[in-house]
Amino acid sequence: MTRSRTRLVASAGAVGVFMGGLAGGTLAWSQAPAQGAAADVVPAADAANDPAGAAAPAAAVLAADTLAPPTPENVTGTADTTSVTLKWSPVEDTSLTGGGEPSGLSGYLIHRNWEFLAFVPAGTTTYTDNAAPGLYRYEVRAIDLSENISQPSPRIRFRVGDHDTTAPNAPTAVSATVAGDSATVTWTTSTDLPADTGIGISGYLIHENGEFRSFVPKNPALPRDGIEQMTFVQPLTAVGDVTLEVRAVDLDNNYSAPMKVVVRH
């Protein structure tokens, strides 16, 4: 069975755009339309009816590329009061064992807050999102000319607009038990505020009798701020009744009210 794939090839310098179709044993695509002309979509020859393949341009027939391109790496960016600019390292749609011939890179897919935002053609490795003030998470995926899509890059987060000046919620359910010269401190994590535009929790500050002792980073495996238990073993230096405090701090260094627990050491 041969399924056809059609591609519109725009004028020089532009990117090919897929119009759909399923991957199969043979790929074929259209001729380049004249600039400004309607796209001239030529279906692939049916191999069963045309065993010689005379109707299909030989140069356009490739073994199916069924493997995704590599995941974009080194995704970084900057944000200001009106936009986020992303950049990443270029991806090559390399030949991989068992995946057929590489079809070549089509470009990159930008997702923002888990929704598709933009397509960036191959050869370009930056994208500027002119976004309203708010908090945004971005992912970059590579897509090849056979519509294989890579895994997403690690998610990165930016806040557009003025700095976050609102403290997170305080942690709750703070408790501690002492063993030897350490206290095992447990708390329920915080959510950053404002709820929709807060820059996000950075971690937690531990104080002992009013003195800063430790910074405990938030669990990086937790993609969004959320409710979970955290545990940290804090060495104790004071003796007697010792007051431990846990504060949440956000990425703009706003910190919450302390939640206190007193232990005997």
Ligand SMILES: [Ca+2]
């Ligand atoms: Ca905040």
